[in-house]
Amino acid sequence: ASLTSLLPATAFAQNKIVLGFAQVGAESEWRTANTESIKSSAAAAGIDLKFSDAQQKQENQIKAIRSYIAQKVDVIAFSPVVETGWDTVLLEAKAAKIPVVLTDRSVNSKDDSLYVTFMGSDFTEEGRKAGRWLVEKMKDNKGEVNIVELQGTVGSAPAIDRKKGFEEIIKSDPKFKIIRSQTGDFTRAKGKEVMEAFLKADGKKINVLYAHNDDMAIGAIQAIEEAGLKPAKDIIIISIDAVKGAFEAMMAGKLNVSIECSPLLGPQLMSAVKDIKAGKPLPKRIVTQEGIFPMEVADKEFPSRKY
Ligand code: GYE
Numbered sequence: 001a002s003l004t005s006l007l008p009a010t011a012f013a014q015n016k017i018v019l020g021f022a023q024v025g026a027e028s029e030w031r032t033a034n035t036e037s038i039k040s041s042a043a044a045a046g047i048d049l050k051f052s053d054a055q056q057k058q059e060n061q062i063k064a065i066r067s068y069i070a071q072k073v074d075v076i077a078f079s080p081v082v083e084t085g086w087d088t089v090l091l092e093a094k095a096a097k098i099p100v101v102l103t104d105r106s107v108n109s110k111d112d113s114l115y116v117t118f119m120g121s122d123f124t125e126e127g128r129k130a131g132r133w134l135v136e137k138m139k140d141n142k143g144e145v146n147i148v149e150l151q152g153t154v155g156s157a158p159a160i161d162r163k164k165g166f167e168e169i170i171k172s173d174p175k176f177k178i179i180r181s182q183t184g185d186f187t188r189a190k191g192k193e194v195m196e197a198f199l200k201a202d203g204k205k206i207n208v209l210y211a212h213n214d215d216m217a218i219g220a221i222q223a224i225e226e227a228g229l230k231p232a233k234d235i236i237i238i239s240i241d242a243v244k245g246a247f248e249a250m251m252a253g254k255l256n257v258s259i260e261c262s263p264l265l266g267p268q269l270m271s272a273v274k275d276i277k278a279g280k281p282l283p284k285r286i287v288t289q290e291g292i293f294p295m296e297v298a299d300k301e302f303p304s305r306k307y
Contacts, residue, residue: 016048019273020068022078024105025056027153027186028215029243033307034079034104034263041266047273056153056185058082062089069096075273077101079120082155083108090114099276103265105157112284116276119268119286121261123158127165129259129292130210130238134176135169137236137256142175145207148198149181150191150220152212158261159183162212162240179205184216191216195223203227204234211239214246214258221254232256232295242293244305250298260290263307 019042023035035051042049050073054060058081068076069092076098080086086107093100094114102118138145147170152159163181170176180198184191191211198206209224211217217239221231231237231254239246242260249255268286275282293301 016046017075017273017277018048018050018071018073019270020050020064020071020073020076021052022061022064022068022076023051023053024061024079024081025053027056028213028241029245030213030215030241030261030263030307031186033243034265037264037266037307038103038269039266041270045267045270045274047270054081056081058085065089065093069093069098072096073098075099075101075276077103077269077273079104080107080157081105081153083157083160084155087111087114101269101272101276103269104263108157117272117282117284117286119265119272119288121158121288121290123161123261124165124168126158126240126259126261126290127162127167128169129165130162130240130257131166131169133257133259133292133294134208134210134236134238135173138175145176146179146202146205147176147208147210148195148202148206149178150184150194150209150211150216151181152183152186152216154183154185156186158240159212166210178210184211184219186213186215188215188219191219192223193219195220196227199223199227199229204229206235208236208238211237214239214241214243214249214255217255217258218245218249221249242291242305243307244302247293247298247302247305250293250295251302253295255295257292257294259292262288262290 052064100115104120224231242258246258
């Protein structure tokens, strides 16, 4: 018998790279697709994945990261639910010599030696794309444009940056006014609830809804219909992610545009993990390339969408 056949199967399993991944939660269609991408690409790459779901709570993510440190995994990756408050746990990972990769969302820390690389979208640019689309759409409109905004999770990088990028563009014309802005925590249920409150307060005054993700927009569409108004007609709706649910809403004529944000970060993450283990240097920032999908192209694009 060959030497290898005499060894127990676990001897090989032990050679596998172990990756601990601390996920935000399961708050949106985007997140579900992101989790699926990470799980399937880990399996395809032969990486042993330890996965945890923090249910959108920072304390749970910190606990998960500490348990990966205790288990001495090879690499830790996570998508920080909020931007601040990570230095202590990241210093613990550094002291244990476990490299950390940030995926999707970044941290706001002065010390960039706390992680190897950050891979994900440029959320500020997504906000700008939303703003530019609106400016173009309203270019012949002389009157005031009253906007309500559904923000993502308070303190999260995508909520902060999508707000910033959008405001940066619309402030070029004083006719654009954000009359209400509140968090819907990136979920359909909260998006609907907050939109109901907006409609109660301002009703027909609202011209535009800017939602930081598709799920909140989809929840809000329900609220708009229940209030007897026509989504995408009485109220122009802009959102971000471009998940299948958004395409369905566009094809039904209920959503005007979705700015793409790709959740398919798994393959990139697995190749980064392998590079780290092989001692190869990585760029500090890996940016995802993304487009814009207005409702007019939804029918044509839908069949090729992967999430
Ligand atoms: O847009 C939203 C999700 O961090 C980019 O999180 C991600 C955001 C995404 O809940 O749908």
